[in-house]
Amino acid sequence: MSHLKGRTVATLIGDVVGSRDSDDRRGLHRRLLAALADETARSVALEPPAVTVGDEFQGCYPTVGAAIAAGWRLRTTLLPEVDVRVGIGWGPVTRLDDTVQDGPGWWAAREAIDWVAEAQTKAGTRAVRTAYRSEEPGGPDPAAVDAALRCRDHLLGSxxxxxxxxxxxxxxxxxxxxxxxxxxxxxxxxxxxxxxxxxxxxxxxxxxxxxxxxxx
Incomplete structure (x- = not known):
């Protein structure tokens, strides 16, 4: 939507953990779609989370907290059978055309989810599923928010x-x-x-x- 052009927003990128190893990819995908539909019905998203390719999904929110809450609701809805990892970014977003978005907000979210994927391979951060990165001065402090997310995810993973x-x-x-x-x-x-x-x-x-x- 054009109202996102140049606006600083919270971006969310998520994907299903271990989806390639699932014995029922279609069933897993249906569960993800149902969870996303439920989240769309009760969220304050600027653009509700929707599947982009495979089992990856993206959405835009007015605040970092709203994006964190959306990712958390999706996780707790799908667990324990299905888990997702989430990258949250804060920064300007630009729409290149009717369907494609770009900008620092999305780069930050991509950096965050890539970090989560790497963190899952290490013993000390194996339970972490969420990270936050910022590309805009003056936004919520990434160090403080990320510390809270890691502790929350560790407790959930236990x-x-x-x-x-x-x-x-x-x-x-x-x-x-x-x-x-x-x-x-x-x-x-x-x-x-x-x-x-x-x-x-x-x-x-x-x-x-x-x-x-x-x-x-």
Whole structure:
């Protein structure tokens, strides 16, 4: 859209982790499309995230926090069966034609997701799935935001599959009782995981990161 021409925005590039090794590429792609459609319905995107090629998707947001929140919702929706990595950038975006965009904002997001792909190969950062880079002075501090993202991702990566599903249910607005029924466990067992596995902390962190770059 022409309203993005020269505007400084938060850009998001994501892709599915290990999609080439999937035994059901079509099914994986359908799940990704469903998650993107759900995210489009409830996000504040300037341009909702959409598949560009293969299992890569891109979107534009008014703030870095909004882009972080979108990536987080997509991850918690798709886990534990499917995981995605996300690169977030901040900088000017230019539209070259009706379909192609370019500019520092996209270069920053590409640098971020490339860093994540490399970080996943190293033991100390194996659980990291999100990074943020900036090409515009005065935007949210990349060092501070990136530090928070790494800690958040590490905590998420330490959860077992049940706790990841519970977190996804909480992010989707389901009650602990509803989640307990779907997991065939007691409500107290869900509550114990929310407290003991740091799910409540992850929800608080998600809320705070969603405010990054928002005007006060």
């Amino acid at each position: 959860l077992d599959e049940r706790s990841q599903r519970i977190l996804g249910g909480l992010m989707a607005g389901r009650t602990q009782a509803e989640i307990a029924d779907s997991e065939d466990i007691s409500a107290s067992a869900v509550s114990q995981r929310v407290r003991g596995d740091g799910l409540a902390l992850l929800l608080q962190v998600a809320d705070q990161l969603a405010e990054v770059g928002a005007r006060r």
